Amino acid sequence: MTWVTGLTSDDADLLTATDLGCRRGGRRVFSGVGLRLRAGQALWLRGANGSGKTSLLRLLAGLAPAASGRIDRQAPVAYLGHSNALKDELNVGEALRFLCSLHGPVPEEARLRAVLERVGLGRRLAFPVRKLSQGQRRKLALARLWLGEARIWLLDEPYDALDREACALLDQVLQDHRQAGGAVVLTSHQAVHLPGLETLDLSAAVS
Numbered sequence: 001m002t003w004v005t006g007l008t009s010d011d012a013d014l015l016t017a018t019d020l021g022c023r024r025g026g027r028r029v030f031s032g033v034g035l036r037l038r039a040g041q042a043l044w045l046r047g048a049n050g051s052g053k054t055s056l057l058r059l060l061a062g063l064a065p066a067a068s069g070r071i072d073r074q075a076p077v078a079y080l081g082h083s084n085a086l087k088d089e090l091n092v093g094e095a096l097r098f099l100c101s102l103h104g105p106v107p108e109e110a111r112l113r114a115v116l117e118r119v120g121l122g123r124r125l126a127f128p129v130r131k132l133s134q135g136q137r138r139k140l141a142l143a144r145l146w147l148g149e150a151r152i153w154l155l156d157e158p159y160d161a162l163d164r165e166a167c168a169l170l171d172q173v174l175q176d177h178r179q180a181g182g183a184v185v186l187t188s189h190q191a192v193h194l195p196g197l198e199t200l201d202l203s204a205a206v207s
Ligand SMILES: Nc1ncnc2c1ncn2[C@@H]1O[C@H](COP(=O)(O)OP(=O)(O)OP(=O)(O)O)[C@@H](O)[C@H]1O
Pocket: 024, 025, 029, 047, 048, 049, 050, 051, 052, 053, 054, 055, 056
């Protein structure tokens, strides 16, 4: 089994996955994957195209069933996929409120505006989502994470389409989240520079 053991913190595990197997389209993608995710931890899922990184994130998020193995989640999970889950017919403010409402209470207007300001969309509250660039869409989707209360963040290519400044901001927000007792599992085809970052290479678990 491919294992990542987590930090030496005494905090309880936020998520444990044991001996996970994944099948897609009738084909085995990986098997024997295990991981423990603890408060403060950041885990980078690595592996070649098609090795199953997105599939593993979706299993951990509960969006797809595992072919085998077991997942225990001890804290709420937020998942960010490639599509950003944004509705084109809404404006920025509406889209953010809608996304927040799916996972908990809608935050106060002042906090919502402050987070939009922080991601550089402060003046775009009434701007149509369909007119946002790819990077702006990513920032809006990330704003939803920062406003939510999930301790476990599962992020598929979160740096995709972000400019250098936004990548640095994301690094800072991930650090803040970890220091506040959260944890993150992410994929990225570009280098990730986070202190204490652990890696799990799925290539070793590909069937
Ligand atoms: N909808 C689908 N139906 C059938 N097979 C799929 C589907 N989506 C992905 N797969 C297969 O599952 C395997 C794992 O795909 P996945 O997207 O998890 O890999 P990945 O490591 O995230 O890839 P990448 O680095 O290219 O993003 C691949 O072999 C892919 O062909």
